Amino acid sequence: MDRRDFIITCGTVALASMLDANFYSNLLANQKDNMLKTYNKAILVKEDGTPLKEADIKPHVNYIFFYPYAATPCYLINLDQEIKPVEIKLKDGKSYTWPGGIGSKKSIVAYSAICAHQWSYPTKEYSFINYYPPDTPSETTKKAGIIQCCAHLALYDPKEGAKVIDGPAEVPLASILLQEEEGNIYAVGVLGVEQFTQFFDSYRAELRQRYGTTAKARELVEKCTVMEVDKYVQAVVRC
Ligand code: FES
Known part of the structure; x- marks a missing residue:
């Protein structure tokens, strides 16, 4: 050298x-x-098991992975522009600093895909909660570049820490903290208001059927396979 x-x-x-x-x-x-909870440091991998790299994350494609539990879905999106940190203030007076995007453009963000209203979430069969890229506005709200839940029209802004833009949700989607290390991407924790307790309580029977046991659904992951939502979900419901 x-x-x-x-x-x-x-x-x-x-x-x-x-x-x-x-x-x-x-x-x-x-x-x-107490708005941050660290979980396992879990590496994001592609379907072939190799580490996911920044270049694999196409702009405005909605990707799904499961973190921090085997059954809790999250969305990963490359918003193709620098996403700056945002101070999120909650109605109960609590606040937290959402750190913005990661990657060379600071454009990659991740959120829990469990709707903060009444926990609608993407399954293999259908998803009511989805990302609408800038060129694909919602037919109902005419908004684009948002995450929208068609169950009761909660709208979240992925450029602003998934703050609520409109609709019945009281709190933002929980953020998944991502960290880059030597070209690999890791999920390391959850920031904001988690909805996991309500999620596991609401879907106990459904998750047991899907994962075999509740314990399996609640297993903490150490590796997250990232897939395109359009390939994972049979019917992506847009509204
Ligand atoms: S469950 Fe998503 S808006 Fe009600």
């Missing part, structure tokens, strides 16, 4: 440590209102 390479390498290491330090200090800051 020549001197220039050495300096660049040291600089890269220093920057990576700085980013990690910022990442973890943000995580700690978010702890003050």
